[in-house]
Amino acid sequence: MNRNFQAIVVGAGPAGSASALSMARAGLDVALVERGTFPGEKNMFGGMLHRLPGLEEIFPDFWDRAPLERHIVKKGVSFLTGDSSFNTVIEPGSFDRTPYNGYTIFRPRFDNWLAQEAVNAGATLITSATVDELVYKSGRPDGVTIVGRQGELHAPVIVAADGVLSFLAKKAGLRQPVFDPGQIAVGVKALLDMPRELIDERFGLARDQGFANEFVGCTEGVRGGGFLYTNYDSLSIGLVFHLGSLRTSGKTPYDLLNEFLKQPQVAKLVRGGRILEYSAHLIPEGGYDMMPELTGDGILVTGDAAALCNATGLNLEGINLAVESGLLAGKAVAEVCRKGDFSKRSLEVYKELMNESHVMKDLKQYRKAPHMLHNDRIYSAYPELVCQIMEQIYRIEGTSKKNLTKLFIQSAKEKIGLGNLAADAFSAWRSL
Amino acid sequence: MNIVEIFDFTSFNIDREPHIILNQDICKGCDVRGCTNCCPANCYSWSEAEQKMTFVYDGCLECGTCYVVCQRNAFTRWRYPRGGFGVAYRMT
Ligand SMILES: Cc1cc2nc3c(=O)[nH]c(=O)nc-3n(C[C@H](O)[C@H](O)[C@H](O)COP(=O)(O)OP(=O)(O)OC[C@H]3O[C@@H](n4cnc5c(N)ncnc54)[C@H](O)[C@@H]3O)c2cc1C
Ligand code: SF4
Numbered sequence: 001m002n003r004n005f006q007a008i009v010v011g012a013g014p015a016g017s018a019s020a021l022s023m024a025r026a027g028l029d030v031a032l033v034e035r036g037t038f039p040g041e042k043n044m045f046g047g048m049l050h051r052l053p054g055l056e057e058i059f060p061d062f063w064d065r066a067p068l069e070r071h072i073v074k075k076g077v078s079f080l081t082g083d084s085s086f087n088t089v090i091e092p093g094s095f096d097r098t099p100y101n102g103y104t105i106f107r108p109r110f111d112n113w114l115a116q117e118a119v120n121a122g123a124t125l126i127t128s129a130t131v132d133e134l135v136y137k138s139g140r141p142d143g144v145t146i147v148g149r150q151g152e153l154h155a156p157v158i159v160a161a162d163g164v165l166s167f168l169a170k171k172a173g174l175r176q177p178v179f180d181p182g183q184i185a186v187g188v189k190a191l192l193d194m195p196r197e198l199i200d201e202r203f204g205l206a207r208d209q210g211f212a213n214e215f216v217g218c219t220e221g222v223r224g225g226g227f228l229y230t231n232y233d234s235l236s237i238g239l240v241f242h243l244g245s246l247r248t249s250g251k252t253p254y255d256l257l258n259e260f261l262k263q264p265q266v267a268k269l270v271r272g273g274r275i276l277e278y279s280a281h282l283i284p285e286g287g288y289d290m291m292p293e294l295t296g297d298g299i300l301v302t303g304d305a306a307a308l309c310n311a312t313g314l315n316l317e318g319i320n321l322a323v324e325s326g327l328l329a330g331k332a333v334a335e336v337c338r339k340g341d342f343s344k345r346s347l348e349v350y351k352e353l354m355n356e357s358h359v360m361k362d363l364k365q366y367r368k369a370p371h372m373l374h375n376d377r378i379y380s381a382y383p384e385l386v387c388q389i390m391e392q393i394y395r396i397e398g399t400s401k402k403n404l405t406k407l408f409i410q411s412a413k414e415k416i417g418l419g420n421l422a423a424d425a426f427s428a429w430r431s432l
Numbered sequence: 433m434n435i436v437e438i439f440d441f442t443s444f445n446i447d448r449e450p451h452i453i454l455n456q457d458i459c460k461g462c463d464v465r466g467c468t469n470c471c472p473a474n475c476y477s478w479s480e481a482e483q484k485m486t487f488v489y490d491g492c493l494e495c496g497t498c499y500v501v502c503q504r505n506a507f508t509r510w511r512y513p514r515g516g517f518g519v520a521y522r523m524t
């Protein structure tokens with residue numbers, strides 16, 4: 001197929017569909033190109049969908065309209081060792097009142113829905129089309145070639161929304177040609193079948209309430225962590241690993257996942273669950289310091305392609321940042337189309353919009369978080385310390401109890417070292 | 433979960449044309465082989481006896497891990513499958 005458009009968006013994930021939606025609403029003839037047979041077919045995440053203020057503005061009924069699973073009322077963190085766990089759970093009453101703070105979703109349903117909203121607004125969705133090369137005219141990108149469906153699409157401006165590896169940003173010379181494994185993590189996930197009533201009972205939920213839990217200490221010392229989210233009638237459970245650390249560990253993601261599922265306390269949570277689907281995907285965890293150039297002549301970069309993820313260890317924000325950057329890219333393209341100037345200079349308006357948005361403000365604020373997460377002690381020594389102290393507090397052996405402060409200092413000395421403890425506390429405080 | 437049974441729970445529409453092609457010579461001289469343990473779908477296996485890397489792309493989840501962990505750029509080709517082919521998630 002060969003066709004001309006006013007703009008081409010590559011990738012129908014949250015960033016791309018939001019971008020096409022905002023352009024179509026501004027009256028542009030925009031193509032939304034996706035390699036899957038439908039949008040979302042290639043996409044996985046943890047996960048929890050956070051609030052999307054930009055989309056809520058476009059669709060005031062967003063939360064009734066979108067295909068969502070449970071709203072999250074409880075958030076927990078578990079510190080695990082091979083046979084012990086220490087759990088904290090927060091369940092603020094406000095999380096159970098609208099507007100809800102977050103939902104679990106399935107990407108193949110959610111992404112497809114958002115792309116269809118872009119189509120309803122006038123965008124042309126082209127599926128089963130992998131974008132291969134940029135086409136240049138007078139030294140500037142003027143279109144893309146596609147494979148699967150064969151052909152060329154032309155437009156004076158292209159939005160790269162092709163996800164974490166963004167070959168498009170690479171081809172346009174906007175991202176680093178080689179990734180640093182220290183800045184990227186891989187997530188693996190098992191979707192487990194479980195009856196709704198059993199989930200409600202096991203996790204203390206009612207109606208459409210959901211639970212989200214993060215785990216530390218479940219990766220056999222590899223930098224990373226675990227997650228568990230409740231859907232209506234399934235559990236999403238998985239692990240995330242920093243690639244640099246996984247590579248040197250010699251361990252495999254699926255063996256670690258199996259061990260995680262067998263850990264005694266975790267095993268009780270997933271008991272009876274049958275595996276429905278296994279998936280894996282990368283996360284750009286390098287934060288602000290990993291970001292590529294956001295604009296070039298005739299091209300803008302959004303979402304994961306621009307490394308817009310905020311990973312603080314306890315929470316992972318990605319979809320909300322992808323959607324916001326997509327909407328802003330759409331706004332910027334609509335503006336440059338009016339002027340008819342598609343140069344990098346003209347497209348800088350996107351950068352200005354981004355700088356004013358919460359996306360860049362948050363990424364800058366948490367700029368140091370990725371460095372803190374490169375501390376190996378977080379992934380085994382601290383969870384062991386927490387479990388050991390709690391165990392000793394509760395254990396009764398008929399001998400006199402140790403003073404709590406002494407107990408803490410002694411355990412911390414043993415597991416971590418006091419100098420390290422002070423340094424870690426300082427770096428945690430600086431990064432958050 | 434047994435990774436060899438990946439085709440029982442994840443769906444694929446396998447392309448005849450491989451989307452990843454390895455240069456065996458580079459793998460022979462590699463001393464890390466991070467791809468073999470990091471790939472979440474177990475697509476890479478190194479045989480010490482034959483000094484040979486076997487790569488099967490059928491169950492590839494298109495995650496990109498090998499692309500990032502390989503520091504010798506052993507890939508003659510690394511791109512996503514042609515549109516319409518490859519992994520097909522239903523509800524993840
Ligand atoms: C394990 C894990 C857990 C996560 N948990 C959370 C969470 O709890 N909350 C949260 O908000 N975020 C989470 N994220 C992050 C979130 O998934 C991403 O930030 C988000 O999906 C980015 O959206 P995007 O549109 O930029 O990219 P993507 O969602 O990756 O979409 C890119 C799209 O482009 C398509 N594409 C790529 N290349 C081409 C090409 N050449 N031609 C045509 N199409 C192409 C792809 O098929 C895909 O549809 C998680 C991620 C992972 C991996
Ligand atoms: S693919 Fe890369 S990491 Fe794997 S063996 Fe070959 S050279 Fe080494």
Ligand code: SF4
Nearest residue numbers: 471492493495496498
């Ligand atoms: S892309 Fe992912 S699943 Fe496919 S071969 Fe590479 S590491 Fe394995």
